[in-house]
Amino acid sequence: MKIAISYPPLESPKGIPLLSQNRQFQWFNKPTFIYPVIPALAATLLKQEGYDVFWDDAIASRMAYENWKIRLIEQKPDIVAIETKTPVVKRHWSIINELKEFLPRTIFALMGDHITALPDESLQHSRADYCLKSGDYDFSLLSLANHLSKGTALCGGWHFRAPGSLIASSGPQNLQENDLNSLPHIDRELTGWRLYAFENGNFKYTPGTYTMAGRDCWWGKCTFCSWTTLFPGGKFRVIKPERLLDDIELNLITLGIKEVFDDTGCFPAGKWLLKFCDGLVERGLNKKIAFSCNMRFGVLKQEHYDAMAKANFRFVLYGIESANQETIERLNKKIDIAAVREELEMAKKANRKYKGMISPHITTMIGYPWESYKEAKSTIDFTRELFDCGLIDSLQATVVTPYPGTSFFNEVKKNGWLLTEDWDRYDMRELVIKSDITSEQSSELTRAIYKSFMTPGFILRKLFSIRSINDLRYMWMAAVRVIGHLADFKTTVNTDR
Numbered sequence: 001m002k003i004a005i006s007y008p009p010l011e012s013p014k015g016i017p018l019l020s021q022n023r024q025f026q027w028f029n030k031p032t033f034i035y036p037v038i039p040a041l042a043a044t045l046l047k048q049e050g051y052d053v054f055w056d057d058a059i060a061s062r063m064a065y066e067n068w069k070i071r072l073i074e075q076k077p078d079i080v081a082i083e084t085k086t087p088v089v090k091r092h093w094s095i096i097n098e099l100k101e102f103l104p105r106t107i108f109a110l111m112g113d114h115i116t117a118l119p120d121e122s123l124q125h126s127r128a129d130y131c132l133k134s135g136d137y138d139f140s141l142l143s144l145a146n147h148l149s150k151g152t153a154l155c156g157g158w159h160f161r162a163p164g165s166l167i168a169s170s171g172p173q174n175l176q177e178n179d180l181n182s183l184p185h186i187d188r189e190l191t192g193w194r195l196y197a198f199e200n201g202n203f204k205y206t207p208g209t210y211t212m213a214g215r216d217c218w219w220g221k222c223t224f225c226s227w228t229t230l231f232p233g234g235k236f237r238v239i240k241p242e243r244l245l246d247d248i249e250l251n252l253i254t255l256g257i258k259e260v261f262d263d264t265g266c267f268p269a270g271k272w273l274l275k276f277c278d279g280l281v282e283r284g285l286n287k288k289i290a291f292s293c294n295m296r297f298g299v300l301k302q303e304h305y306d307a308m309a310k311a312n313f314r315f316v317l318y319g320i321e322s323a324n325q326e327t328i329e330r331l332n333k334k335i336d337i338a339a340v341r342e343e344l345e346m347a348k349k350a351n352r353k354y355k356g357m358i359s360p361h362i363t364t365m366i367g368y369p370w371e372s373y374k375e376a377k378s379t380i381d382f383t384r385e386l387f388d389c390g391l392i393d394s395l396q397a398t399v400v401t402p403y404p405g406t407s408f409f410n411e412v413k414k415n416g417w418l419l420t421e422d423w424d425r426y427d428m429r430e431l432v433i434k435s436d437i438t439s440e441q442s443s444e445l446t447r448a449i450y451k452s453f454m455t456p457g458f459i460l461r462k463l464f465s466i467r468s469i470n471d472l473r474y475m476w477m478a479a480v481r482v483i484g485h486l487a488d489f490k491t492t493v494n495t496d497r
């Protein structure tokens, strides 16, 4: 049986799509290609179990749609698994409908956060055969392949077309039954790791790659977060620190990888983190790679930052989402904005003490239905101050978008704040919820956040910090990406419908 794990080309004047692990879909003028870790684990697991796997990321390999279509038809896969997100789900329906004409016996399976929220919608609106209501694509695709080829029972989580055009389900999936430690290390050659090793704004050192120690976030309660649909809070699973260390030592170093970004929604903290940092140092891996991760404010103490600095942690991404405490509370983010500066000081102190390079990055959003223009602007002032004091080194700004399956989506729908359920428009090029600020203002404020780092103090510090050609190259690439993001948020009206 041949299984294709496919990302079909999605051609658009808006740019290159970033879906998969990107919790919020965006079109990028300057593309970033994120290694899709769970689909790569699915490919590896299927191959290990004897299936013929075709890794088919036509977005990262920049294929034209017609060429990709011809190639896939020639491959004649038995199953095509496609990961989708809200703003492109309708495009995937059209692609599946078209391909079914050429590959009538092929099973098309859709997965992703949107599908988990609304599994039956895609069965009703397209010729997709199976839709997965789960984030464990690896365990689930193996179960589907076994079911179709060997007649074994199908695991929970699958919705499919039953005889008589009715929609049936294999029941709920219990994520806790899927042991992450039982999975193989990713076969990076099979899954084209080089496609994702260079064009990525998160990497200072290339080639870089991604890992995921856990699924997905030990907090898992932010009301807007699309991955809480895939991995609801309170059910966090994590591999042993030794397993991640083994993967780095045995596989990633051998490939010549210089930077690893662990894309667990929030990297494990506490004793797990200390053990992992010690392991990096004991195995000498801190001399060979830089390590980056997502983190939450309010959980790390000075001893953790010290350990991270010694272990060569570099890029640490924190979501603040807004500088207004009331908004943070409403989002169930549960961080104390007044304590953010103090925590960032800890990271910088660890850098000074251990010649570390922890480089804090924050993410924010603009366009909350309850925030005024003045309140939204206070987030810009806050980020500007953090840049000015040298407490953060980079940031990301996005437009608030409610994704189906999140409690934020339910809240805006219940309150009558939703402007449209045309999913094509959920791509951050406009506000799809009622807000005090207009779509034009949200784009203007988002651009202002990207410009906020241009403080004289920050620019001078960066110039004085240049030590190598690598630093210069990274700064140049960062500037190009900022210009790209300014262009991403230039157009406020969707022209691609």
Ligand code: SF4
Pocket: 216, 217, 218, 219, 220, 221, 222, 225, 227, 228, 265, 266, 296, 319
């Ligand atoms: S902390 Fe981050 S990954 Fe975790 S639920 Fe909140 S937004 Fe999602």
